[in-house]
Amino acid sequence: MRIKIDHIAKIEGHAGFVADIVNGRAEKALFSVLEGSRLLEGILRDRKCAEVSQIAARICGVCPVVHNLTSLKALEGALGVEVSGQTILLRKLMMLGQIINSHALHVFFFSLSDFFGIENDLGLIERYPQKAQQALAIREFANKIIEIIGGRSIHPLTPEVGGFIRLPKTESIKQIGENAKKILPQAIELARFFAKLNYPKFERETNFVSLVNAKEYPIYEGELSINGKQKYALKDFMQLVKEAQVSYDGVKRTSIEQNSYMVGAIARINNNHKQLNKEAKKILKASRIKLPSKNPFHNILAQAVEVVHCFEETMKIVKTCHLESFDFSQDKLREGSHRRHEGDSSASPQNDKISAGSGYGAIEAPRGTLFYFYEVGENGLVENCNIITPTAQNIARLEEDLKIWLPELQNFPEKEIQDKIRMLVRAYDPCLTCATH
Amino acid sequence: MKKPTICITSLTCCEGCQIAILDLGERFLGLAGKIKIGDFAFLEERPESETFDIAFVEGAPITEKNKERLLDLRKRSKVLVALGACACLGGIAEIKDYQDKNERVRYVYKNIESIENPDIIPLRDLVKVDLEIPGCPINKEEFLDIVKKLIMVVSQGLLMEQMPKPAQRPVCYDCQLKRNVCLLQEGLLCLGPMMLGGCGAPCPSSGYPCDGCRGPLKNVNPDNLNRQLIKQGYSQQEIDMILQRFGVLEEIYPMPPSAT
Numbered sequence: 001m002r003i004k005i006d007h008i009a010k011i012e013g014h015a016g017f018v019a020d021i022v023n024g025r026a027e028k029a030l031f032s033v034l035e036g037s038r039l040l041e042g043i044l045r046d047r048k049c050a051e052v053s054q055i056a057a058r059i060c061g062v063c064p065v066v067h068n069l070t071s072l073k074a075l076e077g078a079l080g081v082e083v084s085g086q087t088i089l090l091r092k093l094m095m096l097g098q099i100i101n102s103h104a105l106h107v108f109f110f111s112l113s114d115f116f117g118i119e120n121d122l123g124l125i126e127r128y129p130q131k132a133q134q135a136l137a138i139r140e141f142a143n144k145i146i147e148i149i150g151g152r153s154i155h156p157l158t159p160e161v162g163g164f165i166r167l168p169k170t171e172s173i174k175q176i177g178e179n180a181k182k183i184l185p186q187a188i189e190l191a192r193f194f195a196k197l198n199y200p201k202f203e204r205e206t207n208f209v210s211l212v213n214a215k216e217y218p219i220y221e222g223e224l225s226i227n228g229k230q231k232y233a234l235k236d237f238m239q240l241v242k243e244a245q246v247s248y249d250g251v252k253r254t255s256i257e258q259n260s261y262m263v264g265a266i267a268r269i270n271n272n273h274k275q276l277n278k279e280a281k282k283i284l285k286a287s288r289i290k291l292p293s294k295n296p297f298h299n300i301l302a303q304a305v306e307v308v309h310c311f312e313e314t315m316k317i318v319k320t321c322h323l324e325s326f327d328f329s330q331d332k333l334r335e336g337s338h339r340r341h342e343g344d345s346s347a348s349p350q351n352d353k354i355s356a357g358s359g360y361g362a363i364e365a366p367r368g369t370l371f372y373f374y375e376v377g378e379n380g381l382v383e384n385c386n387i388i389t390p391t392a393q394n395i396a397r398l399e400e401d402l403k404i405w406l407p408e409l410q411n412f413p414e415k416e417i418q419d420k421i422r423m424l425v426r427a428y429d430p431c432l433t434c435a436t437h
Numbered sequence: 438m439k440k441p442t443i444c445i446t447s448l449t450c451c452e453g454c455q456i457a458i459l460d461l462g463e464r465f466l467g468l469a470g471k472i473k474i475g476d477f478a479f480l481e482e483r484p485e486s487e488t489f490d491i492a493f494v495e496g497a498p499i500t501e502k503n504k505e506r507l508l509d510l511r512k513r514s515k516v517l518v519a520l521g522a523c524a525c526l527g528g529i530a531e532i533k534d535y536q537d538k539n540e541r542v543r544y545v546y547k548n549i550e551s552i553e554n555p556d557i558i559p560l561r562d563l564v565k566v567d568l569e570i571p572g573c574p575i576n577k578e579e580f581l582d583i584v585k586k587l588i589m590v591v592s593q594g595l596l597m598e599q600m601p602k603p604a605q606r607p608v609c610y611d612c613q614l615k616r617n618v619c620l621l622q623e624g625l626l627c628l629g630p631m632m633l634g635g636c637g638a639p640c641p642s643s644g645y646p647c648d649g650c651r652g653p654l655k656n657v658n659p660d661n662l663n664r665q666l667i668k669q670g671y672s673q674q675e676i677d678m679i680l681q682r683f684g685v686l687e688e689i690y691p692m693p694p695s696a697t
Contacts, residue, residue, distance in 0.1 A: 007478075009478040009479075009481065009482040010478065010479065010480070010481075010482060012452055013452065014447075034500070034502060035449055035500075036448070036449030036497070036499025036500045036503060036530070036553060037499070037542070037545070037546075037552050037553070037554070038449065038499070038529065038530040039530075039533050039538075039541045039542055039544075039545050039554075040545075041544065041545050042533060042536075042540075042541030042542065042544045042545045043529070043532040043533050043536065043541060045536075045541075045544070046536065047532075047678070048678075051678075051679075051682070054648075054682075055529050055532070055682065058451050058453075058528070058529045058573065059451060060451050060452075060453075061450075061451035061452045061453020061454065061455070061456045061457075061574060062451075062452065062453075062456055064451070064453065105456075105459070109459075109479070109480065110479075119481055119482045119483045120474075120480070120481040120482070120483055121480040121481055122466075122469060122474070122480065122481070125466065132466075133463075136462045136463060136466075139460070139462065140460075140462055143460060150643075151639060151640075151642070151643030151644075151645065152639045152640075152643070153460065154453045154456055154457055154460070154574045155453060155573065155574060157639065157640055157643040157644075157645040158643050158644065158645065165643070165644045165645060166643050166644040166645075245546055245547055245548055247548075247551055248551070249551075250546070250551075250552055422482070433449075433450065433451050433452055
């Protein structure tokens, strides 16, 4: 039996699926990505450090913040630039906004209709008008955070090597805190709804990879960990990850010691759930899922729980920020900003601050750990670059899941098999524009 | 009045322009009530409509499948609108065309046989484009405004020529409305004077100089701005590097520089 889906909707980017089931076994199960290669790692070379993070943000319109910031972190590593505590707080706020808006889009608009067999979100919105409003309010709140700090929610403008080209008004940050408090109950209600959904039962052993950090539920910084046990420094971990090209699309599948692994909300919850904020913990507990969960469908629930966590975290960070007004003098490389680098670098007083080197950056993007590597030359231009995105890491596991799950499904009518495949693919929340880049 | 059938779709890109449309939130839902969604993969999984009154296409045609899709959409659509920098200019994917694109593909992939690596061209080089909504990403307010007008034009059976044209004003116009300090006068490499406004100047308003994501004004002469920037200490090469960012360089100069 051949199962073929030409195009899977409600994911970022384009992908299809084909599998052959022979004698009760899936002979092959290929998730093929139909995205052109934009050669990002290639085109960033020979360009200035001051502009590559802006170009890298264009890898993804759903999660531009994480590409922008991870690129900056890797550059800061390469150039030996330290950023202030203030910069880290503001970047974390942007990250929280990014995770909330991406998750809200995925759980409500992409995934929820799968649980009710609805093919059209407008039908879903008619059936759950209040939930739709909540999802929209949550997304709008999150976009506003990014806009206030980043200048724009899609492809933010202000982050630069060493800090920000423009700082937000203290007043606006306070506003974020007040809005978070106001909308948190809606996020909780939405997450409770997801905690009660009936998730398909499909479990498979796998390794879960995420950042870990003794101080907090990590999204912006930390060491890398597999299953919350072994820990690795970023540089060592990135060398552990092997990328391999396949013949049927432009996404390099990744493995660690020949094994596939999973990143994303469920990996983070499995590895770090003890550090979730209070309300998020309550919802997780009420859902009665057993941790660590080996069920990829639980990624949807994990995202809903993280939305609540991120609201609570936003309130915490705003509290930390609110005592002081923002101050450029806190950033060490303030003078080495975008402004000067864009100018003639030989005439720039900052020129002598550029030193050749290489640097690594990792962040917890909505879909999982995102890695950047840069090598910068004496002339301040990028010489080498590597980007490993969450979806590129997850596809290998997704393909294995499909191969194992399909034979179990083969007695269902074909339409139902297709719907289930689509549902599993969407549970991973793949972003194929990121994966190919 | 019959509801017009709309398609919102993408070729190869970041899909940020579609996200901008979703970010209209309640206002998008209001709009959705006035149209029939013939295809919008972000919101539905149904088979596409046979024909569309208006097709919005974002992204660059990189793969053969992208090109087939574009040609097919053109045949099936009364009005085809290019959405965003990738569709209108080529976008960031075009940067490789100013470099050695064959070296670039070998840098990224070991086996390059299966990787399609064409020159990146805007949609209008492949099909007739009725309207371009520029920007990286698009300005969602501008999009909403244009869509409302388009729906009126299409549902009243008017010709596209009767569609109100966006004004040819530079980004500086938007910037002054925002009462921004002029970044060019501050000594920054801002391309606002030769780039098409209508964006609301979000970049200069954040202290980030205009890098031309909406493309140049029609028939703009870049010489004056170039002279001024060179006087301020920038090199032509630096200016050109920024013009490469969204595939603008050959839109301004009649002949593109040959790849090095």
